Amino acid sequence: MIDAERLEILTESAKYDVSCSSSGSKRVNTAGGLGNASVGGICHSFTPDGRCISLLKILMSNDCIYDCEYCPNRRSADVRRATITPREICELVIGFYKRNYIEGLFLSSAVFGTPDKTMELLINTVEMLRREYRFNGYIHLKGIPHADELLIMKAARLADRMSFNIELPSENSLKLLAPQKTKQSLLLPMKSLQNAITYDKLNKVRRRDAAIPAGQTTQMIIGASPETDGQILKLTEALYRNMGLRRVYYSSYIPVVRSNLLPAVGAGLLREHRLYQADWLIRFYGFDVNEIVGEGENLSQEYDPKCAWALRNMHLFPVEINTAPLATLLRVPGIGAKSAYKIIEARKYGKIDFESLAKMRVVLKRAKHFITCKGKFYGCDRLSQVKNCLLLEGKSELTEQLSMFSEKSVAISALTGEV
């Protein structure tokens, strides 16, 4: 069995992968098998940084042949190196899974030997888990750039989800900071994975044999390179619409590595938080990137992206809660996707008044400036007043956060978990 020291090294190296979600797959258990996947995902524990533990997140090895500037495991770094065998990983996963510590495995690796050899070892591990141990729990497998397409396809039939990390939001930054990875080595396998998913859907392949039922995700580092939020979100939107990705994760840059190509200070967690808010607007609220932020601009620090959009478009408000269509309700600050749905449902039983909105968990402090209830308006009349109210509310959120974070200046929780 694996010893505590190697587990520590390989976990420390894996923890900067943000994704930990275990949702999106409906894999069922087989006769005599162990485990299944829960489509909504299940969190098994939470660490003091507020993130959930759902999967056993581990590297196969941190002994890398690449020399990416931002990475703590790059070839030229002086760190402890460790490797774990497929058998050891299987034993650990099964042992943890039977005790209900985890929902499955998130397996990744540094590139050792060649990309093909690394990918093969990852596949061997997952194959051993699925065949020999009859494991039907959730498996998220990291794709290795430059690995052969056939290997990627084989991996896709075994895993529930795969991810190739874009790492940096533009080709130039990638060239500068991760010269061994190219745009093509990341985008081509993503495209072929998407094609495999489409093929399986069209040909009605049995669920058990289908490629990555939970789709693919990616991750990029924010603030290590000069791209604006506008560029980052434009890329994000393209990934969702053209590549069919389930999630794009952002990881705020933390200076763990010293390099003169990298900024000396971190990007701050507020920027990451705002990007996630904008990401949600694109996926669940029917926004286009162009409405949220211009190509060369950054998101507003003071207001969340939805508030900022609403303040620029005050001529569209206020809207009447009892008649506005779903698409309009979704655009009101303070009304989330769940409460918009509740409002639509509740309207069928009678008119909604201002008091009952609070019971539907609508954030009235924000929403009241943008809605009317049975024709009555409860907010401030003048735009400047509205701005002040929203600003004050946003500040109280920030100061609360500040007192909680002992080290970083401004820090806001990373939103993780949901699909």
Add this chain to the structure above:
Amino acid sequence: MIYYFCDGTPESFFTAVFDAYNKECFITSDSEIQLSLGCETVRVLADAEKCRRVLQGLKQYDRNAEEDILTALRNCSAQKEQVCFLYIKCIFERKTSIKNAYSLPAVVDFNDLLYKITGETHRLKGLLRFKETANGTFYAPYSPDNNITDLLMPHFAARFKAEKFVIHDIERGIAGLYNGEYWITAHISKAEICLSENESAFESLWKEYYKSVNVKERPHEKQMKRSMPVRYWKFLPEKI
């Protein structure tokens, strides 16, 4: 005002609903409740016929109401019977399913009650911890706020199909037992456990993992406690 005291079973609750329907009343199973001055009290005895008539009436307006109410009645709140009673009255008055009428106070209260059960069940699917015993059976002690052991059993029976396991609610003395084929619940107040050789090794690896996966540079303890309330920690090896 009339207080109807039922014995905690669903049958006696539905009987009370039948008896109390048109009266100004309060239904409860909590015998220590503070009574108001000049009130009348009635002890309800389960009556199969009255119970059947209430359920039949419910079914014609909302097919899922019975199951929802049975789930809500598991709640540990002293108000649960009264909240369910008002919900039932609301269904009969409107003669239709009202589950999504989120602006009616009776529905808001009822959904809150229901959510506490479904929410805790979901949470414990993640937070329950098994220990391997010497004979290979997995044993999970826990003490949930609500009586949800039989709601958890189907999930774990599907997941650990080929294993034998026990989920033990030690406060209520209720255990769910699965033998690799089917599951039952039974009253078990105390269990003596002899752990397997591997148990402590896996437990310390898990603790090591929990420590290493945390990003120290971005502490957010409040968020951790919000998602994983402290009252559940006593059964989590990583938090002991």
